[in-house]
Amino acid sequence: MNIIRIFNNLNILPAVPSILKSGHATPAFLRRFVLLVGLVATQAGCQQLFHAQDAPLKGQTVTVSMTVPQPPPPAAKPLPQGTEQPAQQKTAKQGPLDSRLLPSGTPVTNDPLSVKPQPDPPKPDLSKPIRTALEKADTVLVNKTVAEDMVLRGTVLVRGALVIAPQATLRIDPGTQVRFAPGPGSAELSRLVVQGRIVVNGTLQQPVVFAPALSNPLAGDWGGVVLLNSEKKNSFDHCRIEGAQTGIEAHFSRFSGRGIVVSKSRTGVALYDSEAGLQGCTISRCDRGCRLSDSELDLRDSTVRENRQGIAAQHSSFTLSGVKVLGNSQEGVAADQCRFRLTSSLFAENRSGLRLTGGDGQLFLCRFSQNRESGAELVGVRIRINSSSFIQNSGVGLLLENARGSVAGSVFGDNRAGNLHNRGSEPFAALLNWWGSADENRIAAGILDPERKQGTALVMFVPFLKERPVTAP
Template sequence: MRRLFLLALLFCSWPVTESLADTEFRGEQSLWQDTVWSGRVLVDGILTIPAGVTLEIRPGTEVRFTRRDTNGDGIGENEIFIQGVLRVLGTAENPVRFTSAEADPVPGDWGALNMMASEEENLLEHCLVEYGYRGFHAHFANASVKNSVFSRNLRGLQFQESTVVIDGCLVEKNFNGMQFRNSMVRLSATRVLDNHWGIRCVYSELTMHDCEVAGNLVNGVNLRDSSLDADSLLVTGNRKGIYLQRSRGSLRGSRIRDNSEHGILLEDSDFLVVGNLIAGNGRAGVRWLNSRGELRDNHLAGNGEYALVNEGEGTVDARSNWWGTTAAELLAAAIRDGSDIAGRGLVDAGDPLAAPPSPPAAGLQ
């Protein structure tokens, strides 16, 4: 992740200048042939990239959008509308920047890099996207996003009915970091930090590897009617770390710690939790509500109120975990279930581990 840190420093040190753009687009315009951008570009309207046309943006290009809000809803409308192909080819040394042209920029100054019905090989690499309504939006599209920063947008990234691969990115200080529905999304080596919401999705398939989700005001990872296949995560400092509703999947070799409420909340879900460190969470390490699955070989000691809460009717299979103790009385105190409240299911914590398992070798430190 060192290259991403250096990229962020470069963006932060990039001077804001008032010089005129090399290329300007005003009003409603379209590119009718393959086009290459470099230098400074000003978009003062909606620029369409039609089907069959490719827009390539070279390293070091700066694209600025003026603010236009015709309906008074507080959301800027100027944007790039892509039905053809978008290829943003920044480098670590010379990234591409998409930003507001306003003297005092705020999130929502401009619309989006708005990709609609574009199923070609779209690519965003080494770019900064800031102060947009939806920094990058894909609908019925395919895209690969690499080594890029999405910051101070109302929605950092948003997808519908799309397939998106995100690698080596930083999504920070947006209202919604990332949200999507009916999509297939693969995240790797990506940080989702200090947003109001971290990751939210419905009716989607999400794969996460070697990612950090931290410091988000509400929930870190929030799925409904979706699937999550995740390993090597660091999920920390959110309100709820991982919250699944009517979802399925597995979490392996991850650190879920120091979230203010629950580390993991499973509601009407089918989930396998294996080999994780789940500690330091304010209320419960795991809250289990009418869900199915197993807890195996996890470190569950050191959470605020309980290691595990069963609020459903069925039994939770939680054998072979480390609870901080093997003493029956202390182990029972770490669990809240039908033994404490009538009508709830029990927790089967049989054969607890005699010592804490080795900590997960999650890649992000």
């Protein structure tokens, strides 16, 4: 009965007529037929094992498993030519991304699930100072011409130009801040122009400030104070000038000043056909500290430091007394065809402490030390030097070129390129000086005189001092 039931379930009998008619069996029929034969044989074997008198498995339960073969998968058909490949295959064949299209510092990767580092947020540029404009002021003057006497106090904002007429006087009280900004619709620098008279009454505790209407002033932010044909008694006491094109510029004018501080400007003080007397002033961090042209300057107890060029004078007359000329990147003082008198002044750590071309004058109690080139250069000048020092300069202590004059009672020593060098054809008297030694041969070795080899020395140094003079600085 079991075999008949299996035979009916496999549906073999309905397929027999079609097989006889066509002459060949289908694959499905063959599989069913093989399965039927296997089942019949298995059933016969099981009857022998379970029902015979000497059946070895009689009374036992046996589990029978059988594997039916599955039809093979259909063969893969080749893709037709020109057919686009699946997206996954195209992605696998792509090359690495162009690094130029990625932010700098981003590694190139083809893994879409990889974690890409995020660029750091941009950092503020701390090299440039943050500059804020002045917004509030007690007084605002816009392109104003003052025809009557005026007093400024508090915070004053000048937009454009403030002009003091010839008949007017401008007085500025202690602690006043005068700020300058371009005028409306103009790109020209704002200036204070004085044709009349200006009196700046600052004190040591409350100086008057002239500066641009911006924080962190830079050179050239505003024009400066201009004295124009003003020969009245102009005075600047304890004032600070910052960020100007020219701090104080005088044309055919005269003025005096005490405690003036000029910094961060292109030119500190400029005199054109003018006269100025300054005391206790400081001019620093400018392109040029002072400029003189056909003018007169009397500068006392002051400091000119850390400028590109300290003092530049042409066809002028100037006096320096108790002045410190320090750390200027070029000449401390450069004068052309000038009359000069330098007393008790220090010239140190400049490229060249002093360069005089033409003109005439004298040096007294001056010290030239630690300059990167020569202590002093004298070219075609008539000069008298007394009780001064030329020591520890990287170049020559005193360089002469067709200079005429004398040096006496002075000190020379430790100058790397020589104590004195005469490279001209004019004689120069260098008698009664201290050369750092009492040995004549050693002294002669420090004096560079090309004519000495010919027996016609132009520099006379004998007799010399046997010890350092007390009066020399």
